[in-house]
Amino acid sequence: MRTITYSEAIHESIDYNMEKDETVFNLGEDIGVLGGGFRATHDLYEKYGRKRVLDTPLSEIAIVGAAIGAALGGLRPIPEIMYIDFTPGCMDMIVNQMAKIHFMFGGQIKVPMVLRTVCGAAGYNAAQHSQSMYPFFVHTPGLIVVTPSTPYDAKGLLNTSIADDNPVIFMEHKRLYTSKGEVPEEFYTIPFGKADVKREGDDLTIVATHALVHDALALAEEMEKEGTSIEVIDPRTLVPFDKETIFKSVEKTNKLIVADESILSCGMASEISAIVAEEMFDYLDKPIIRVASPNCHCPFSMPLEDAYIPGKEELKEAIAKVL
Amino acid sequence: MQISDKNNIELLRTMKRIRTFDETCQKLFVAGRIPGALHCYTGEEAIATGVCKVLEPSDYILSTHRGHGHLIAKGGEFKYMLAELFGKSTGYCKGMGGSMHLASVKHGILGANGIVGGGICIAAGVGFSIKYQGTDQVVVCFFGDGGISTGFFHEGLNLASIHNAPVVFVCENNLYSISMTSKRATGLDKLSTRAVSYNMPGETVDGNDILAVYESAYNAIERARAGKGPTLLEYITYRWRGHHAGEAGDGLFYREKKELESWKTKDPIRRYQALLLKEGKITEEKIEKMEMDIQQEMDDAIEFANNSPYPKAESIIELSMLKKE
Ligand SMILES: Cc1ncc(C[n+]2csc(CCOP(=O)(O)OP(=O)(O)O)c2C)c(N)n1
Ligand SMILES: [Mg+2]
Numbered sequence: 095m096r097t098i099t100y101s102e103a104i105h106e107s108i109d110y111n112m113e114k115d116e117t118v119f120n121l122g123e124d125i126g127v128l129g130g131g132f133r134a135t136h137d138l139y140e141k142y143g144r145k146r147v148l149d150t151p152l153s154e155i156a157i158v159g160a161a162i163g164a165a166l167g168g169l170r171p172i173p174e175i176m177y178i179d180f181t182p183g184c185m186d187m188i189v190n191q192m193a194k195i196h197f198m199f200g201g202q203i204k205v206p207m208v209l210r211t212v213c214g215a216a217g218y219n220a221a222q223h224s225q226s227m228y229p230f231f232v233h234t235p236g237l238i239v240v241t242p243s244t245p246y247d248a249k250g251l252l253n254t255s256i257a258d259d260n261p262v263i264f265m266e267h268k269r270l271y272t273s274k275g276e277v278p279e280e281f282y283t284i285p286f287g288k289a290d291v292k293r294e295g296d297d298l299t300i301v302a303t304h305a306l307v308h309d310a311l312a313l314a315e316e317m318e319k320e321g322t323s324i325e326v327i328d329p330r331t332l333v334p335f336d337k338e339t340i341f342k343s344v345e346k347t348n349k350l351i352v353a354d355e356s357i358l359s360c361g362m363a364s365e366i367s368a369i370v371a372e373e374m375f376d377y378l379d380k381p382i383i384r385v386a387s388p389n390c391h392c393p394f395s396m397p398l399e400d401a402y403i404p405g406k407e408e409l410k411e412a413i414a415k416v417l
Numbered sequence: 418m419q420i421s422d423k424n425n426i427e428l429l430r431t432m433k434r435i436r437t438f439d440e441t442c443q444k445l446f447v448a449g450r451i452p453g454a455l456h457c458y459t460g461e462e463a464i465a466t467g468v469c470k471v472l473e474p475s476d477y478i479l480s481t482h483r484g485h486g487h488l489i490a491k492g493g494e495f496k497y498m499l500a501e502l503f504g505k506s507t508g509y510c511k512g513m514g515g516s517m518h519l520a521s522v523k524h525g526i527l528g529a530n531g532i533v534g535g536g537i538c539i540a541a542g543v544g545f546s547i548k549y550q551g552t553d554q555v556v557v558c559f560f561g562d563g564g565i566s567t568g569f570f571h572e573g574l575n576l577a578s579i580h581n582a583p584v585v586f587v588c589e590n591n592l593y594s595i596s597m598t599s600k601r602a603t604g605l606d607k608l609s610t611r612a613v614s615y616n617m618p619g620e621t622v623d624g625n626d627i628l629a630v631y632e633s634a635y636n637a638i639e640r641a642r643a644g645k646g647p648t649l650l651e652y653i654t655y656r657w658r659g660h661h662a663g664e665a666g667d668g669l670f671y672r673e674k675k676e677l678e679s680w681k682t683k684d685p686i687r688r689y690q691a692l693l694l695k696e697g698k699i700t701e702e703k704i705e706k707m708e709m710d711i712q713q714e715m716d717d718a719i720e721f722a723n724n725s726p727y728p729k730a731e732s733i734i735e736l737s738m739l740k741k742e
Contacts, residue, residue: 127671128596151566151602152533152594183532183567218453218504220515222531390737393728394515395504396452401730 095276103245103277104134104210104266107252108172110281112142115170118256121148122157122174122210131176132212132271154180158187158209162195162261165207170256175211178265179225192261193236204259208252214305214355215392215403216268224392224399226304226355229362231263232332238262238286239332243307245275247330250284257283267304267355287334291343295325298416299343299350300409301366302326306353306385309406313413322417332362337369344374349416353385355404361386383412418632425698428470428627430707432462432686435486437711438495439658441719442485442502442516446662451502454531455516458486460625460657463685464589465490467630468557471638477525477543477556479536482517483589483656484529487559492524495718505725512728513736527556533594534560534567537586541573544582544647555583555641557634563594565611566602574615574649583641585634588651589624595660596671612649624652625685655680 098106111118119142120135126149129136139147150157154175161173175181181188188209195205215224231239238260242248248266255262292307293314302310307328314324325343329336344350350370354362363384371382385408392402420428439457446455458465461483469478469490480487488498493509501508502516509521520528527543530536540558547554564570565588577584588608590599599608612619618640622633630652637648657677659668667677693699 124595124597126596149597149601151597152563153566153568155568180532183569218515220453220518220531221513222517223454388734390733391513393513393733394453394510394518395506395512395728397727398504398512398730398733402733 095278097274098245098277099271100245100248100266100273100275101132101134101271103249104252105136105138106277107249107256108135109138109141111253111256112138112146117169118172119146119148119169120172120174121150121161123150123152123176125149125174130174132266132268134210134266135174154184155187158184158192161207161209162187162192162205165205166203171207172256173207173209175209177223178211178213178227179222181211181227185230188231188237189234193234196260197236205261206259208255208262208264210264210266212266212268214268215399218394218396218399220394221391226387228263228265228332229356229360229365232362232365236261237333239265240286240330241265241303241332242330243267243270243304243328245273245277247284247290247328249277250282251330253281254283254286258286269305273308284330286331287336289327289329289336289339291325291339292328293324293326295323295347297323297347297349298413299325299327299340299347300353301340301350302328302353303332303362304355306355306404309409310353313406313409317413329366335369337373340366340370341374344370344377348377348379350378350382351385351409351412351416352382353404353409355387357389358384358386359389380416383415385409385412418628418635420628420631422698424470425693428466428631429686429689429693429699430711431466431470431490432627432689433707434711434714435462435465435489436686437715438489438498439485441715443658443662451516452504453515453517454482455502455662456483456660457656457658457662458483460680460684461589461591461654462486463627463630463689464587464624464652464654465559467627468587468634470631471634472525472555472557475525476554477527479527479540479543479556479558480519480529481536481559481561481564482529482531482533483561484519484559485516487529488519488521488526491526493519493521493526495714496721497521499718499722500725503722503725504727505722506728506732507721507725511732511736513733534564534569536560537564537567537569537573538576540584540586541577541582544577544584545580547583548580553642555585555638557585557587557638559587559589561594562588562590562592562599562602562608563597564588565608566594574617574647577647578615578617581644581646583644584647585637585641586647586649588649589654590651591654591656593656593660593668593672607651609649609651615649617647617649619649619651621651621653624654625683625688627685627689657681
């Protein structure tokens with residue numbers, strides 16, 4: 095099969111859906127002429143024109159608000175917020191409008207939109223351009239939250255997201271855009287709420303998201319040689335959340351590490367740990383260990399950012415605790 | 418407006434210092450010595466220089482992602498700035514902030530912002546605090562033409578206006594917010610016309626004419642100091658470099674080379690230098706000496722930054738929250 099990048103996979107899905115459905119359009123800062131900060135929408139402006147690849151003023155509230163309005167008016171918008179760090183500036187639109195309209199109005203109204211944004215620390219961009227604060231969205235009922243870790247998952251899940259009538263937060267990760275993987279040329283979808291066992295193993299389960307999936311897989315590969323068999327599971331969507339696949343794995347391995355780049359306190363690793371602890375306590379031989387960003391802001395300085403980002407080192411320490 | 422000979426020379430020196438600092442940083446970035454995001458101010462030096470020249474040391478500024486010029490003009494020192502850009506513990510923010518988050522409270526520099534428009538409402542609040550405490554300080558809030566499209570702009574100017582707060586809002590209109598032109602983003606020929614909505618004076622000025630900048634800033638700052646309330650100033654200018662130092666080809670894939678070249682002929686530094694030479698206020702020799710001194714300051718800063726240590730990893734936890742002594 096052919097290999098393409100994560101960014102190309104996203105681009106391919108948007109392109110396909112725009113071609114298929116006239117109501118699909120994009121709006122955001124520098125997505126047109128510039129093609130987006132990570133090239134996910136490059137050349138779509140040339141292909142579909144300004145009407146469907148709309149460069150907006152620097153106005154996050156209006157980007158999300160207008161996308162909601164366009165969805166109410168019958169379109170299927172794909173708004174882009176350049177970095178997740180700018181979503182607090184339009185949080186009311188996301189939390190009080192986008193997420194609640196369907197519920198508050200008794201189910202009369204659908205809000206079919208896919209808010210694409212970017213998380214993760216990379217390249218020393220300091221405290222306001224490095225966050226992974228999507229637990230805010232998981233904390234908000236009514237939103238689907240998608241976190242693809244591979245080009246294959248990105249294309250399949252974006253296809254599903256655009257077709258869905260619920261509002262979706264589609265969380266892309268900075269350190270993954272140039273990563274490559276096999277992706278079919280034809281259209282396919284991946285259902286929400288279906289975790290993917292990225293690697294099977296018997297001794298220990300690591301539930302990981304985004305870039306940490308790759309750290310966990312690399313480590314599992316290394317440790318296989320030392321005789322440790324690690325199972326790696328990627329939930330792929332945080333809402334809805336597939337706990338069954340994880341429970342089945344824990345039944346087998348009896349040990350769990352949860353790795354996610356959001357901040358430890360009230361973060362995704364904490365939430366997943368609680369879900370498992372609540373129902374699977376009897377199967378666990380050791381406490382669940384969380385691997386996450388520390389409870390502080392992302393520092394600029396090179397060695398500090400390197401130390402701040404959770405990765406293989408932190409996973410190794412966690413494994414040493416449970417094995 | 419009369420400016421003393423000493424100040425004339427200071428204006429030229431400050432513009433040249435800013436140019437040297439940012440052009441050196443651009444090179445250091447390309448050489449891999451400065452990590453992260455770096456936004457050069459080259460071509461826009463007259464604005465920070467002219468505005469900050471009017472300010473007293475006790476006055477405040479709020480800066481932007483393209484903020485090196487604001488800092489230098491308000492008294493920031495090369496070596497501590499560069500150390501910050503290198504992520505060293507001797508930097509103004511101990512290596513925690515980097516280029517986008519420089520601050521030096523002792524110089525009244527209350528912080529650069531990586532959130533576009535993020536300083537506008539804060540400036541209204543700083544202005545409020547000045548009035549509240551009855552001092553005669555003023556706060557200047559810098560932001561770009563992109564910043565004018567944020568909700569912060571509306572809420573911040575309105576609040577400053579109804580409280581008659583001593584704030585001067587300085588919109589640096591370099592015609593682009595990354596690839597988006599200010600004309601396309603607003604439909605306006607003059608962004609300063611927005612001042613009408615907030616019941617404050619607004620003025621559009623040639624941002625590459627240091628004397629025009631100085632005079633308009635003087636009027637607005639003295640007005641604020643006299644308790645007559647905020648002003649919106651728009652300075653028209655152009656950035657010579659790409660949006661950030663890593664952007665290919667000085668951003669010439671969304672702007673025309675012709676346009677860039679024509680703005681380079683309006684170089685605020687060359688323009689002012691020619692004027693001072695013509696009026697006999699400076700000599701070629703003095704300019705040469707000035708440039709050598711600035712280069713020395715830059716070289717010293719590089720050495721200082723190179724020789725400084727990185728911060729310790731524990732400092733990120735220590736700085737996360739204020740501790741009781
Ligand atoms: C709230 C917010 N939205 C988007 C960005 C990304 N961004 C950084 S600079 C910039 C353009 C800013 O343009 P302008 O205000 O005109 O300043 P300039 O870069 O031209 O000096 C954008 C879109 C950001 N940092 N903050
Ligand atoms: Mg601009």
